[in-house]
Amino acid sequence: MKEDNKNNIISEGATVDAVWAILKTINDPEIPVLSITDLGVIRNVGIQNQTDSSEPIITITITPTYSGCPAMDLISVQIKMAMIAAGFHQTKIEQALSPAWTTDWITENGKQQLKAYGIAPPVGKSFDNAYLEDLAIECPQCNSKNTTLISAFGSTACKALFKCNDCKEPFDYFKCH
Amino acid sequence: MTTLNKINYLLHLADNALIIGHRCSEWCGHGPVLEQDIAISNIALDYIGQARNFYQYAAEIINSENDPSLGFVLPATEDSLAYLRDTPDFKNNLIVELPNGDWAVTTLRLFLFSTYQFYLYNQLVNDADTQLSAIAEKSLKEVTYHLRWSGDWVIRLGDGTEESKLKIEKAIEYLWPYTGEMFINNDDSISSDWNKKLSSIFHDATLTIPAKSWMQEGGLKGIHTEHLGYILAEMQYLQRAYPNSEW
Numbered sequence: 001m002k003e004d005n006k007n008n009i010i011s012e013g014a015t016v017d018a019v020w021a022i023l024k025t026i027n028d029p030e031i032p033v034l035s036i037t038d039l040g041v042i043r044n045v046g047i048q049n050q051t052d053s054s055e056p057i058i059t060i061t062i063t064p065t066y067s068g069c070p071a072m073d074l075i076s077v078q079i080k081m082a083m084i085a086a087g088f089h090q091t092k093i094e095q096a097l098s099p100a101w102t103t104d105w106i107t108e109n110g111k112q113q114l115k116a117y118g119i120a121p122p123v124g125k126s127f128d129n130a131y132l133e134d135l136a137i138e139c140p141q142c143n144s145k146n147t148t149l150i151s152a153f154g155s156t157a158c159k160a161l162f163k164c165n166d167c168k169e170p171f172d173y174f175k176c177h
Numbered sequence: 178m179t180t181l182n183k184i185n186y187l188l189h190l191a192d193n194a195l196i197i198g199h200r201c202s203e204w205c206g207h208g209p210v211l212e213q214d215i216a217i218s219n220i221a222l223d224y225i226g227q228a229r230n231f232y233q234y235a236a237e238i239i240n241s242e243n244d245p246s247l248g249f250v251l252p253a254t255e256d257s258l259a260y261l262r263d264t265p266d267f268k269n270n271l272i273v274e275l276p277n278g279d280w281a282v283t284t285l286r287l288f289l290f291s292t293y294q295f296y297l298y299n300q301l302v303n304d305a306d307t308q309l310s311a312i313a314e315k316s317l318k319e320v321t322y323h324l325r326w327s328g329d330w331v332i333r334l335g336d337g338t339e340e341s342k343l344k345i346e347k348a349i350e351y352l353w354p355y356t357g358e359m360f361i362n363n364d365d366s367i368s369s370d371w372n373k374k375l376s377s378i379f380h381d382a383t384l385t386i387p388a389k390s391w392m393q394e395g396g397l398k399g400i401h402t403e404h405l406g407y408i409l410a411e412m413q414y415l416q417r418a419y420p421n422s423e424w
Contacts, residue, residue, distance in 0.1 A: 067315055068226025097230065098311030100318060152326050153216035157223065161212060177318055 014056045014088065019045045022086050023060070029074045030156050033117040036075055040105025041065060043096050057090045058083065063101045065177070066157040103177045114174055115140045120162065122176040137173050139164035147171075180242055184235050184249075185268060187309070188258065189397060191231030192269035194316075195259055197290060198224025199408055200277055209280055216326060220287070223319040230312045232258045260416035264406050265399035272355035274396075274405040281344040284330035286352055288378070291323040293359045296370045328378045335382025342383075349387060357392025 023042055028034045036042060044061040060079055064072045076093045083091040103122035106114075111121035120140045136145040144166035151161040154172050163170045178186070201221035208214025232255035239253040250257045272290055277283045298320060301313035334345040360368040379386055395401065415422060 064226070064315070066223060066226060067230060067319060068222035068224070070222070096311075097315045098307070100311075100315040151212035151216055152322060153212075153219040155215065157219055161215075 014047050014049070014058065016045050016047060019047070019058060019060070019083075019088075022082050023079065026075070026078050026082050029071050029078070030158075031114070031117065031119065033113045034106075034110055036062075036079075038107045038110030038113065039065070040103075040107065040110070041075065041101060055088065055090045057092065058088055059092045059094055061094045061096050063096050065101050069157050071156075101177075103174065106174075118171060119159065120171055120173040122174050124176055135176075137162055139167060139169065140171055141169050142167040180238065181247060183306075184238055184242075184247070187231050187235040187238070189268040191228045191235060191258065192267045193273055193290075193294075194224045194231060195228035196267070196269045196405070196408060197273040197287070198222075198228060199412060200273065200283075201287070203277055204283065217283070220323050220326070223316075223323070227312070227316045227319070228259070229255050230315070234308050234312065256416070260413045264401055264409060267396075267399060267401065267405060267409070269396050269405075270355070270358050271393055271396045271402055272352065272358065274402060274408060275352070275355065276404055278348065278351070279344060280330075281334050281341070281348040282351060284327050284334070285345060285348040287323060288327035288331050289352060289356055289375075290359070291320050291327055292371050292374050293367065294320045295324050295374075296367045297363065300364065300367065331378055331384070332382040335379070335384040345382070345384065349384065353387045354390065354393045358394040358396060361394060361397060 020037065020042075023045075024035050024037045026036050028036055028039050031039075041062050041064070042060065043063050044059075046059040046061075048057040048059070050056060062072070062075065062079075072095075079093060080091050083089075106122065114121045118140050120137050123135050123137055137147050137149075138145050139147050139162075142164060144164055146165045147162050148165060149160065150163055150170065152175070154161040154175075158174060158177065159172045160175045161170065162173045198221045201217050201224060204214065205218045205221065206214065208217055236253040236255055236258060239247065239249045240251070243251065245251060250261055270290075272286060275282075275286065277286075295317070298313040298317040302310050302317060304310045304313065331345065334341040336342075360371075375386060
């Protein structure tokens with residue numbers, strides 16, 4: 001019943017806020033605690049209302065985290081599915097490369113979610129050359145800054161592998177990009 | 178720049194990314210240790226992604242021209258450009274198609290080439306063509322990681338054991354004649370920046386930069402080493418044998 005209400009409200013008049021609320025419920029397939037809105041890959045939501053009172057065409061612009069990120073196709077499918085479930089059948093997904101996605105766009109909430117999940121969130125701002133410095137990355141388990149880089153490349157394109165010298169746990173670092 | 182020149186330039190950038198990405202992917206499951214296997218597979222993925230962006234853009238221009246005399250399968254797609262062009266159509270630099278050899282050849286090649294890409298993309302970011310500059314902007318971030326990772330390996334091998342040094346010196350000797358081709362048709366600043374970076378990393382690696390010598394070329398004109406045909410045979414086999422198959 002609740003679902004029906006939601007559908008009715010939206011099909012009566014789609015608003016950008018309503019679409020964002022739907023997008024917020026979609027999680028990144030690789031990091032299931034992080035919503036795609038917190039990840040910062042949603043660039044824009046456009047609504048084109050039709051004059052003949054048929055369904056509005058909704059254009060959602062996404063941006064890839066990395067050029068070869070295989071999750072982007074899946075995210076596009078998930079968005080379309082979620083939109084259909086909410087009563088929108090006319091959703092177009094567009095991809096924008098510029099300005100290039102940066103970890104600066106991960107929200108504060110997103111960073112906290114990452115840490116709670118055991119992934120150290122990105123440290124510092126991207127692309128002021130700080131990524132080339134050896135930053136002190138905090139262990140998401142014990143908060144120690146006494147950590148060592150194992151590999152600049154981790155289990156997915158967006159992560160690096162670290163270990164904590166105090167609690168001895170290895171952990172993923174969402175690298176600054 | 179004429180439209181055909183523009184398409185060919187985009188294909189040159191795309192082919193470079195595709196072929197070096199394919200070479201990196203050959204290490205998947207064979208890396209010396211798990212972390213490095215993951216690293217080079219990640220790098221392969223970045224390159225394939227960059228290749229896709231360049232091919233997609235080239236296909237868009239080819240289709241808007243819609244002129245069969247340009248010699249492309251119409252309508253062009255990223256797949257038709259990657260899978261249905263033959264060796265003489267590929268415009269990649271020779272250095273990216275050379276076999277991986279050992280870990281020294283692989284990491285040194287990646288260092289030499291990603292340093293070049295770093296300075297090239299830095300320049301393309303300011304290109305008047307906004308789509309080209311957007312792809313360069315995206316790729317530059319990734320190439321920066323490739324450069325750092327491969328540079329670290331050059332230092333580690335050069336300034337490592339007697340054996341590792343011997344191996345990377347052999348790799349330098351093998352790859353050096355293929356470095357000159359990267360600077361054809363490019364601004365001198367790219368070659369001088371590349372040389373500066375090379376000097377600094379080779380210094381840390383206690384390695385010597387070879388003397389100026391005769392350089393191999395031909396890739397830009399479609400004249401390739403015998404190695405490219407083998408890569409394409411493996412990569413294109415499925416689409417050639419079963420056209421338009423998907424899975």
